[in-house]
Amino acid sequence: IAGITQAPTSQILAAGRRMTLRCTQDMRHNAMYWYRQDLGLGLRLIHYSNTAGTTGKGEVPDGYSVSRANTDDFPLTLASAVPSQTSVYFCASSEGLAGGPVTQYFGPGTRLTVL
Amino acid sequence: GQNIDQPTEMTATEGAIVQINCTYQTSGFNGLFWYQQHAGEAPTFLSYNVLDGLEEKGRFSSFLSRSKGYSYLLLKELQMKDSASYLCAVRDGDYKLSFGAGTTVTVRA
Numbered sequence: 425i426a427g428i429t430q431a432p433t434s435q436i437l438a439a440g441r442r443m444t445l446r447c448t449q450d451m452r453h454n455a456m457y458w459y460r461q462d463l464g465l466g467l468r469l470i471h472y473s474n475t476a477g478t479t480g481k482g483e484v485p486d487g488y489s490v491s492r493a494n495t496d497d498f499p500l501t502l503a504s505a506v507p508s509q510t511s512v513y514f515c516a517s518s519e520g521l522a523g524g525p526v527t528q529y530f531g532p533g534t535r536l537t538v539l
Numbered sequence: 540g541q542n543i544d545q546p547t548e549m550t551a552t553e554g555a556i557v558q559i560n561c562t563y564q565t566s567g568f569n570g571l572f573w574y575q576q577h578a579g580e581a582p583t584f585l586s587y588n589v590l591d592g593l594e595e596k597g598r599f600s601s602f603l604s605r606s607k608g609y610s611y612l613l614l615k616e617l618q619m620k621d622s623a624s625y626l627c628a629v630r631d632g633d634y635k636l637s638f639g640a641g642t643t644v645t646v647r648a
Contacts, residue, residue: 457636459638464640465640466543466626466638466639466640466641467582467626467628467636467638468638469635469636469637472635482635483637514581514582526630526634527572527584527587528572528584528636529584530581530582530583531581532580532581533580533581
């Protein structure tokens, strides 16, 4: 069982280019999340999805979009990348959003550099 | 918004005990999590508290006081492999996690 996979592992991107970060989980988790992690700021939620077909905005959604066509995949798209989007991006999933000790499990991350 | 504070760095000696404090002010409360993150790796789940008191898991324990908006993670019998960042995260009224900036713990021989 792979858990959560992310691709690419790292990427250098020119400003203004479009980029999609891929995330796939094989745990049949209902909820999925995208975070960015910057030094001194911790993990910040970009977008989330409670279940396939639904998405919601997190703390820092501007410049990013997501889709959730099925349970397993949750891609994150940067329509026109800017240098401030240089960060490490983590995808996570959990069984559900509400109730109980619903633990989030994290993918290995994508290190993105926008020049 | 959410406000979660924890110290930036801590250093301790192998075999010692370290306590990482976390204070929070959030819109609603549905549990507090601690995650461990080694450099260049993903965060991994350590502990969860939703009621006041102490939860013990081997060498790691976590404490919560909801009235004080306070938690701590206690690491006992420190080992070199415990050198990592420790992230405090609070699940708010909307059941989303807000993370502190993390505490980097360095264990010295």
